Amino acid sequence: xxxxxxxxxxxxxxxxxxxxxxxxxxxxxxxxxxxxxxxxxxxxxxxxxxxxxxxxxxxxxxxxxxxxxxxxxxxxxxxxxxxxxxxxxxxxxxxxxxxxxxxxxxxxxxxxxxxxxxxxxxxxxxxxxxxxxxxxxxxxxxxxxxxxxx
Amino acid sequence: xxxxxxxxxxxxxxxxxxxxxxxxxxxxxxxxxxxxxxxxxxxxxxxxxxxxxxxxxxxxxxxxxxxxxxxxxxxxxxxxxxxxxxxxxxxxxxxxxxxxxxxxxxxxxxxxxxxxxxxxxxxxxxxxxxxxxxxxxxxxxxxxxxxxxx
Amino acid sequence: xxxxxxxxxxxxxxxxxxxxxxxxxxxxxxxxxxxxxxxxxxxxxxxxxxxxxxxxxxxxxxxxxxxxxxxxxxxxxxxxxxxxxxxxxxxxxxxxxxxxxxxxxxxxxxxxxxxxxxxxxxxxxxxxxxxxxxxxxxxxxxxxxxxxxx
Amino acid sequence: xxxxxxxxxxxxxxxxxxxxxxxxxxxxxxxxxxxxxxxxxxxxxxxxxxxxxxxxxxxxxxxxxxxxxxxxxxxxxxxxxxxxxxxxxxxxxxxxxxxxxxxxxxxxxxxxxxxxxxxxxxxxxxxxxxxxxxxxxxxxxxxxxxxxxx
Amino acid sequence: xxxxxxxxxxxxxxxxxxxxxxxxxxxxxxxxxxxxxxxxxxxxxxxxxxxxxxxxxxxxxxxxxxxxxxxxxxxxxxxxxxxxxxxxxxxxxxxxxxxxxxxxxxxxxxxxxxxxxxxxxxxxxxxxxxxxxxxxxxxxxxxxxxxxxx
Amino acid sequence: xxxxxxxxxxxxxxxxxxxxxxxxxxxxxxxxxxxxxxxxxxxxxxxxxxxxxxxxxxxxxxxxxxxxxxxxxxxxxxxxxxxxxxxxxxxxxxxxxxxxxxxxxxxxxxxxxxxxxxxxxxxxxxxxxxxxxxxxxxxxxxxxxxxxxx
Numbered sequence: 001x002x003x004x005x006x007x008x009x010x011x012x013x014x015x016x017x018x019x020x021x022x023x024x025x026x027x028x029x030x031x032x033x034x035x036x037x038x039x040x041x042x043x044x045x046x047x048x049x050x051x052x053x054x055x056x057x058x059x060x061x062x063x064x065x066x067x068x069x070x071x072x073x074x075x076x077x078x079x080x081x082x083x084x085x086x087x088x089x090x091x092x093x094x095x096x097x098x099x100x101x102x103x104x105x106x107x108x109x110x111x112x113x114x115x116x117x118x119x120x121x122x123x124x125x126x127x128x129x130x131x132x133x134x135x136x137x138x139x140x141x142x143x144x145x146x147x148x149x150x
Numbered sequence: 151x152x153x154x155x156x157x158x159x160x161x162x163x164x165x166x167x168x169x170x171x172x173x174x175x176x177x178x179x180x181x182x183x184x185x186x187x188x189x190x191x192x193x194x195x196x197x198x199x200x201x202x203x204x205x206x207x208x209x210x211x212x213x214x215x216x217x218x219x220x221x222x223x224x225x226x227x228x229x230x231x232x233x234x235x236x237x238x239x240x241x242x243x244x245x246x247x248x249x250x251x252x253x254x255x256x257x258x259x260x261x262x263x264x265x266x267x268x269x270x271x272x273x274x275x276x277x278x279x280x281x282x283x284x285x286x287x288x289x290x291x292x293x294x295x296x297x298x299x300x
Numbered sequence: 301x302x303x304x305x306x307x308x309x310x311x312x313x314x315x316x317x318x319x320x321x322x323x324x325x326x327x328x329x330x331x332x333x334x335x336x337x338x339x340x341x342x343x344x345x346x347x348x349x350x351x352x353x354x355x356x357x358x359x360x361x362x363x364x365x366x367x368x369x370x371x372x373x374x375x376x377x378x379x380x381x382x383x384x385x386x387x388x389x390x391x392x393x394x395x396x397x398x399x400x401x402x403x404x405x406x407x408x409x410x411x412x413x414x415x416x417x418x419x420x421x422x423x424x425x426x427x428x429x430x431x432x433x434x435x436x437x438x439x440x441x442x443x444x445x446x447x448x449x450x
Numbered sequence: 451x452x453x454x455x456x457x458x459x460x461x462x463x464x465x466x467x468x469x470x471x472x473x474x475x476x477x478x479x480x481x482x483x484x485x486x487x488x489x490x491x492x493x494x495x496x497x498x499x500x501x502x503x504x505x506x507x508x509x510x511x512x513x514x515x516x517x518x519x520x521x522x523x524x525x526x527x528x529x530x531x532x533x534x535x536x537x538x539x540x541x542x543x544x545x546x547x548x549x550x551x552x553x554x555x556x557x558x559x560x561x562x563x564x565x566x567x568x569x570x571x572x573x574x575x576x577x578x579x580x581x582x583x584x585x586x587x588x589x590x591x592x593x594x595x596x597x598x599x600x
Numbered sequence: 601x602x603x604x605x606x607x608x609x610x611x612x613x614x615x616x617x618x619x620x621x622x623x624x625x626x627x628x629x630x631x632x633x634x635x636x637x638x639x640x641x642x643x644x645x646x647x648x649x650x651x652x653x654x655x656x657x658x659x660x661x662x663x664x665x666x667x668x669x670x671x672x673x674x675x676x677x678x679x680x681x682x683x684x685x686x687x688x689x690x691x692x693x694x695x696x697x698x699x700x701x702x703x704x705x706x707x708x709x710x711x712x713x714x715x716x717x718x719x720x721x722x723x724x725x726x727x728x729x730x731x732x733x734x735x736x737x738x739x740x741x742x743x744x745x746x747x748x749x750x
Numbered sequence: 751x752x753x754x755x756x757x758x759x760x761x762x763x764x765x766x767x768x769x770x771x772x773x774x775x776x777x778x779x780x781x782x783x784x785x786x787x788x789x790x791x792x793x794x795x796x797x798x799x800x801x802x803x804x805x806x807x808x809x810x811x812x813x814x815x816x817x818x819x820x821x822x823x824x825x826x827x828x829x830x831x832x833x834x835x836x837x838x839x840x841x842x843x844x845x846x847x848x849x850x851x852x853x854x855x856x857x858x859x860x861x862x863x864x865x866x867x868x869x870x871x872x873x874x875x876x877x878x879x880x881x882x883x884x885x886x887x888x889x890x891x892x893x894x895x896x897x898x899x900x
Contacts, residue, residue, distance in 0.1 A: 001769060001823060019638065019639075019640055019643075019644065019751060020640065020643075020644045020646060020647065021186070021638065021643045021644060022643060022644055022645040022646070022656070024476075024625050024626070024629050025474050025475070025476060025625070025626075026474070026475075026476035026479075026624075026625060026626035026629045026630070027184070027629060029474050029476045029477060029480075029626075030180075030184060030333075030476070030629075031184065031215070032333070032336075033330075033332070033333020033334055033336075034177070034180055034181065034184060034212075034215065034216070034219075034333055035215045035216055035218070035219030035222070036171070036216070036219040036220060036222060036332075036333075036336075036338050037218075037219040037222035038222070038336050038469065038471065039222055039225060039469075040225070040469055040470065043469075043470075043471045043472060044469065044470045044471060044472055044548060045472040045546070045548055046470060046472070046548040046579050047470065056472070059215075060231060061211075061214060061215035061218050061219065062184075062215070064211060064214065064215075065181070065184065065185045065209075065211035065212065065214075065215055066184070066185055066186070068185070068187075068211050069184075069185030069186040069187040069211065070186060072185070072186065072187035072188070072189055073751060073823070075189060075190070081210060081239070082238075083236065083237050083238040083239070084234075084237040085235065085236065085237070086233065086235065087233050087234040087235070087237060088232075088233040089231070089233070096645070098644060098645055098646040129646050151469060151523060169338065169339075169340055169343075169344065169451060170340065170343075170344045170346060170347065171338065171343045171344060172343060172344055172345040172346070172356070174325050174326070174329050174776075175325070175326075175774050175775070175776060176324075176325060176326035176329045176330070176774070176775075176776035176779075177329060179326075179774050179776045179777060179780075180329075180633075180776070182633070182636075183630075183632070183633020183634055183636075184633055186632075186633075186636075186638050188636050188769065188771065189769075190769055190770065193769075193770075193771045193772060194769065194770045194771060194772055194848060195772040195846070195848055196770060196772070196848040196879050197770065206772070223451060223523070246345070248344060248345055248346040279346050301619060301673060319601060319788065319789075319790055319793075319794065320790065320793075320794045320796060320797065321486070321788065321793045321794060322793060322794055322795040322796070322806070324775050324776070324779050325775070325776075326774075326775060326776035326779045326780070327484070327779060329776075330480075330484060330779075331484065331515070334477070334480055334481065334484060334512075334515065334516070334519075335515045335516055335518070335519030335522070336471070336516070336519040336520060336522060337518075337519040337522035338522070339522055339525060340525070359515075360531060361511075361514060361515035361518050361519065362484075362515070364511060364514065364515075365481070365484065365485045365509075365511035365512070365514075365515055366484070366485055366486070368485070368487075368511050369484075369485030369486040369487040369511065370486060372485070372486060372487035372488070372489055373601060373673070375489060375490070381510060381539070382538075383536065383537050383538040383539070384534075384537040385535065385536065385537070386533065386535065387533050387534040387535070387537060388532075388533040389531070389533070396795070398794060398795055398796040429796050474626075475624050475625070475626060476624070476625075476626035476629075479624050479626045479627060479630075480626070480783075482783070482786075483780075483782070483783020483784055483786075484783055486782075486783075486786075486788050488619065488621065488786050489619075490619055490620065493619075493620075493621045493622060494619065494620045494621060494622060494698060495622040495696070495698055496620060496622070496698040496729050497620065506622070621786070627784070630780075630784055631784065631815070634777070634780060634781065634784060634812075634815065634816070634819075635815045635816055635818070635819030635822070636771070636816070636819040636820060636822060637818075637819040637822035638822070639822055639825060640825070659815075660831060661811075661814060661815035661818055661819065662784075662815070664811060664814065664815075665781070665784065665785045665809075665811035665812070665814075665815055666784070666785055666786070668785070668787075668811050669784075669785030669786040669787040669811065670786060672785070672786065672787035672788070672789055675789060675790070681810060681839070682838075683836065683837050683838040683839070684834075684837040685835065685836065685837070686833065686835065687833050687834040687835070687837060688832075688833040689831070689833070
């Protein structure tokens, strides 16, 4: 569960895939109540029938929270989140869809301001049962350098 | 609740502030269960006491979901979300903190690929009761141009 | 659990008292998400400090739902709810308060439009740990008459 | 979101309509757990099949909480809830129904005991996707009089 | 609700049956979030289709929690739980199944270490709408002896 | 996350320890609503003050669900749950306690009825922040024998 990884231990292109999870109507209802966003896109089945997307869709914030939550299986005590870039939702998530996330090490960069750390870019791509991308983002980690830790 | 705004109706620098909401231990527990992220940073009070941050902190995905959820009071049928940029969590959120979000129109750009739309950048900044920023991001909307709608 | 009672079986002045339940911050957060009411009276601890009531208060709709929910221990297959009258919230409910409901048969009336039924008025009074009334209402039931059932 | 209205600002017959919301099986399960009411009318699909209503129905307390919650979009700092009258549930709500509430100013009365306030009666009517009324009640507000505020 | 029963008041073979409750997809999603168990057996509809059981199944811990929870209608102040034996899940529970529990007094034994108490074995059997057993366990209570209480 | 283990791969005495999790008031409220058990031991803070245990305690079914849920990090496709034995709750769990589970292989037995499987006994012991045992049980698995799989 805990897996110590210094900046030098990350390997460009290495990828891992999470378990999958079926998104349910209950998740959408729960997320509306949790976030306070009751927009008709998520909550009003009758109105959605009249729209191009045709049915209630998951909140982007939920697809992000669950898509990223699926990756939370390994704790690295040598790294912490700096932020996320380019968060996109190319396709909608509907109740009944089953999603999983692939995390790929997309870049390994120096951090000019923090010489003791390196910058790891985890490309997170969440796909549904048809292989369509429903969430894309770049998770930026700062990982301790081995030399700095000594 | 619905407020129709074309690209031309957005005003650079215009700002609105949401209601505030106190984040509770219950929210953190819910979010762990909703996202599946049970990392000790959010769930293990004993371990957190031994860390620099000192107490359980909200998940970044939750600060994002609630920080953005607070803004969900006006539906604009002429715009839709393109994505989010530069999502950051400069300070932690603890149970008991009260947060609100300020949305400022930060940029209004042409979209080279979509001439019928303009690109609106909403700068979202969520602050706590001490005025510290706990979430920052740029919400990119694509808004229909009035001329194109005619 | 099921207790069959015809109109004739109700006794004016008969009273029963429910178990007690401590209302928690989690209940208030949950109710906001369930009802969609995120008003600062329930959700913004900082603002509440500046108000006469001093702290976040339970939603009236929650005090009603839980106050009545506490009475849901006996099913009478011979009666059904007609409605509620005079719903009041004389004192606020705060997280940490412990409430229970007393149900008293307050009136037994004919129902001019439904000769096969009688009208039972259950006076429901929910009190907190200091004996203060936090919810009052009159629950109107229509109960089958024994003679009509024969 | 905040809209200051004195008693004199309310207009008899003025009406507003809320967004709509689809009630789900998840809502019914949540409400049972929240209220503690696990009666078979709401929870036992097999038994419900043998009854005239045919399927699990929403709790009245839930239809009230959500029906009123839908109206919680405008905060009037000059008014507060006095209570509710004539709460009725003329038709059942099933999972899958989409409901919305219309609020109409039904009466504007003096309050003999509180000369600085007037009594506003908001008639709340919640309807489903077929236009059938599923909840009716009269919400009584006490609103400050402009003259008294001066 | 409270029903005082000394050891001598329990009768071998006496049985009571609870109300029934339909298990929903929402319950399974809640339980995953509550317990932290997001195994694909409960959460991944696509994978389950490829397995002999064919669809997402309830967690055993949930069938236990709800199966026992259904029995929580009578509080006996003279008895307390010692533990559970032989907990089994002979058949799966799917969303849509309706379950109820039968509690039978299966044994009444002396407790060698606690002469003031007797040992009551409540056999708990939870069945679905087809009469199949989905949970079996033996709940061991220690009940005060009448003679000891005098 | 998936780790294939045949019966022959289990080692007597091998132990693993889970992450820890702080149990909150929200968990207790949630479990009451999920299980339907609203007994005053869990829900009535005022009454609990008058009892030897002094404060609301977690439901045994919740301590079991979370204690076992904490272990759900490794899926073994070669084994399945047969049941649980000797489930005990030697000490209460209060809101604010932090618990974790240690799983030890306590026995490896033949299964007379299933020659292709062996019987693995996982001793599960959940302890709080003071090292006190709050849950004990023996989880019985049936694991495929390597020879049988060939």
